Amino acid sequence: MTTILEVEDLRTHFDTLDGTVRAVDGVSFSLARGETLGIVGESGCGKSVTALSILRLIPPETGRIASGSIRFEGEELTTLSEEEMKRLRGHRISMIFQEPMTSLNPVLTVGTQIAENVVRHRGVSKKAARDRACEMLDLVRIADPRRRLDEYPHQLSGGMRQRVMIGMALSCDPQVLIADEPTTALDVTIQAQILDLMLDLKEKTGTAIMLITHDLGVIAETAQRVVVMYAGRKAEEAPVEALFDNPLHPYTRGLMRAIPRLDVDAEEGGRRPRLQEIPGLVPRLTQPIVGCAFAARCELATDRCRTTAPPIVDAGGGHTVACWETGL
Amino acid sequence: MSVLEVDRLVKHFPIHGGLLQRRVGAVKAVDGVSFAIAKGETLGLVGESGCGKSTVGKTILKLIEPTSGRIVLGGEDITALKPGGMWPHRRRIQTIFQDPYSSMNPRLTSGTIVGEPLENFDIAHGKERDERVARLFARVGLRPDAMRKFAHEFSDGQRQRLGIAKALSVNPDVIVADEPVSALDVSVQAQVLNLLIDLQEELGLAYLFISHDLAVMRHISHRIAVMYLGRIVELATKRELFATPLHPYTEALLAAATAPDPRRAKRKRTIVQGDVPSPAKPPPGCHFHTRCPYAVADCKVTSPPLREVAPGHHVACHLR
Numbered sequence: 127m128t129t130i131l132e133v134e135d136l137r138t139h140f141d142t143l144d145g146t147v148r149a150v151d152g153v154s155f156s157l158a159r160g161e162t163l164g165i166v167g168e169s170g171c172g173k174s175v176t177a178l179s180i181l182r183l184i185p186p187e188t189g190r191i192a193s194g195s196i197r198f199e200g201e202e203l204t205t206l207s208e209e210e211m212k213r214l215r216g217h218r219i220s221m222i223f224q225e226p227m228t229s230l231n232p233v234l235t236v237g238t239q240i241a242e243n244v245v246r247h248r249g250v251s252k253k254a255a256r257d258r259a260c261e262m263l264d265l266v267r268i269a270d271p272r273r274r275l276d277e278y279p280h281q282l283s284g285g286m287r288q289r290v291m292i293g294m295a296l297s298c299d300p301q302v303l304i305a306d307e308p309t310t311a312l313d314v315t316i317q318a319q320i321l322d323l324m325l326d327l328k329e330k331t332g333t334a335i336m337l338i339t340h341d342l343g344v345i346a347e348t349a350q351r352v353v354v355m356y357a358g359r360k361a362e363e364a365p366v367e368a369l370f371d372n373p374l375h376p377y378t379r380g381l382m383r384a385i386p387r388l389d390v391d392a393e394e395g396g397r398r399p400r401l402q403e404i405p406g407l408v409p410r411l412t413q414p415i416v417g418c419a420f421a422a423r424c425e426l427a428t429d430r431c432r433t434t435a436p437p438i439v440d441a442g443g444g445h446t447v448a449c450w451e452t453g454l
Numbered sequence: 455m456s457v458l459e460v461d462r463l464v465k466h467f468p469i470h471g472g473l474l475q476r477r478v479g480a481v482k483a484v485d486g487v488s489f490a491i492a493k494g495e496t497l498g499l500v501g502e503s504g505c506g507k508s509t510v511g512k513t514i515l516k517l518i519e520p521t522s523g524r525i526v527l528g529g530e531d532i533t534a535l536k537p538g539g540m541w542p543h544r545r546r547i548q549t550i551f552q553d554p555y556s557s558m559n560p561r562l563t564s565g566t567i568v569g570e571p572l573e574n575f576d577i578a579h580g581k582e583r584d585e586r587v588a589r590l591f592a593r594v595g596l597r598p599d600a601m602r603k604f605a606h607e608f609s610d611g612q613r614q615r616l617g618i619a620k621a622l623s624v625n626p627d628v629i630v631a632d633e634p635v636s637a638l639d640v641s642v643q644a645q646v647l648n649l650l651i652d653l654q655e656e657l658g659l660a661y662l663f664i665s666h667d668l669a670v671m672r673h674i675s676h677r678i679a680v681m682y683l684g685r686i687v688e689l690a691t692k693r694e695l696f697a698t699p700l701h702p703y704t705e706a707l708l709a710a711a712t713a714p715d716p717r718r719a720k721r722k723r724t725i726v727q728g729d730v731p732s733p734a735k736p737p738p739g740c741h742f743h744t745r746c747p748y749a750v751a752d753c754k755v756t757s758p759p760l761r762e763v764a765p766g767h768h769v770a771c772h773l774r
Contacts, residue, residue, distance in 0.1 A: 168639035283729045313502035314666065318710035318725045340639065343669075343712030366716045382714065384644035386673030389713035391696065398673065400648050404641035407609055 127158035136194035145412040149175040151358035164349030172358040217247040220295035224307040226287035230279040237275030262293035285316035357419035364445040374447040380404040426451040456490035463523035483509040485684035496661040498675030505681040548626040552633035554617030558605040565601030590619040611642035683741040690767040700769040
């Protein structure tokens with residue numbers, strides 16, 4: 127598998143009244159052509175900021191990529207001009223968000239919006255762009271696409287809007303699709319439809335997907351490889367089966383035991399069992415974190431964990447973990 | 455003995471339109487819902503957005519007036535009570551919201567917020583109130599010095615604990631919990647779910663637990679009612695519902711839900727197609743027939759009643 131996107135020691139900082147927030151604090155990973163990589167973590171772990179950094183969408187008034195490298199097809203993105211980034215976004219790398227209504231223009235028809243993207247990046251005629259828009263709506267399984275082209279976002283249901291967003295994102299055959307919580311706002315039956323659609327389109331188009339979510343169920347369902355993030359850092363990375371069979375980082379283990387299970391009858395003698403809690407809170411990111419970011423909440427933590435950041439340990443088979451105490 | 459009984463509850467919201475703003479239709483948010491909850495029991499109410507589950511909760515709390523039906527709280531019919539008449543009953547039924555922040559006055563300390571119901575219901579004042587508030591804080595796992603903090607100084611999980619403390623302050627029999635953990639991160643969600651279960655076992659509380667999350671439901675509920683477009687389509691013990699789901703919609707929900715197990719997930723599932731129809735224009739007959747893979751001619755015409763097909767297992771489907 128060839129690497130299409132490579133993120134290396136990325137650090138993205140924001141200036142706030144409380145000090146500099148290290149939202150992404152030295153994250154490295156890569157995405158292979160045609161692969162689905164899941165990025166999972168709780169609020170504030172830096173997963174969305176990582177995605178925005180890749181597309182260079184960090185608002186310059188408050189934030190910046192402080193250091194690190196982002197290479198897309200071998201090309202360094204951190205030093206590209208805004209003009210060059212504009213040619214890339216929506217064309218070779220696309221992104222979809224949790225709430226499609228906030229990224230769709232309410233006063234333009236969906237057909238116009240998809241066609242706009244195609245005209246900008248492909249330089250084709252309006253007629254050809256409209257045909258392409260129609261083709262995309264059909265591809266994302268919207269019934270009667272010709273008619274839907276002339277509808278406005280508010281006329282569509284939440285699931286349909288997300289389909290439109292996916293259609294727009296894929297309209298220029300991007301190599302990478304970044305999906306940030308694409309189904310979090312959707313009902314469970316609609317979520318299943320959208321995930322199914324994304325995977326199906328990935329097979330058809332060969333677009334690599336970087337799927338950002340807080341939902342381990344969605345990860346299990348869709349990702350081939352997973353990066354677990356905590357407090358702006360990568361805690362663990364593994365092929366999806368290995369991660370769920372044998373989570374190595376105490377944080378990943380804690381997460382897995384904290385979720386109520388849909389697929390397992392967990393009752394012991396008619397009593398509802400307790401879920402495993404992860405004590406404490408995520409550390410504040412305004413101060414540099416000394417040692418392991420999870421140490422304060424970790425039952426295995428030693429003095430070394432509190433003073434020295436753990437190295438990334440290789441567990442074999444593409445499974446790596448940033449922890450001193452896994453016994454590896 | 456049920457602490458809460460709901461019988462054929464209906465809530466229609468009128469739709470006004472045209473030049474004279476005449477009534478042109480109604481959103482049938484809740485369309486004949488019946489259930490009962492016993493002391494110490496959790497009834498889960500699950501369904502997708504717009505199915506009416508939150509409206510059921512609000513109607514039971516008498517935050518909105520039911521169109522018809524009966525609500526019996528602790529043996530007393532509260533359906534027709536006006537706000538003044540409802541007042542003494544409010545102590546017995548309390549609520550926890552998804553976003554407790556929006557229900558807290560930002561200018562009051564958390565101790566005052568939790569102590570307010572004690573004052574309002576003339577339960578405790580002054581020093582005695584403060585002592586009770588301190589006990590409530592300890593019970594929900596908040597430090598005593600947190601009483602002097604304001605709502606914005608708490609994390610999401612702590613704020614939900616505050617919301618729980620406030621609901622508990624008047625010793626209710628029933629708590630309506632509307633998506634109480636949906637906005638929380640998993641690690642915090644576990645803390646709040648554990649707390650809710652502990653409190654229930656200790657105090658014998660009855661919960662009407664409203665959620666869209668089947669995994670949370672499976673964890674906390676004793677019985678589960680599945681709603682679709684204003685109606686209960688299936689009602690069963692948790693065990694029965696997950697072992698032998700009978701309604702095609704329940705089946706579809708279970709198939710659509712994701713589980714943290716890559717092997718289960720990779721199997722080919724049947725995904726129900728289409729969107730939920732508008733509750734303003736629900737389809738005739740069985741509301742689910744437009745998306746149901748098994749629908750027959752009768753489903754489009756006759757609305758199936760909720761029938762008990764096995765002890766305690768009710769389903770509204772012509773085919774079961």
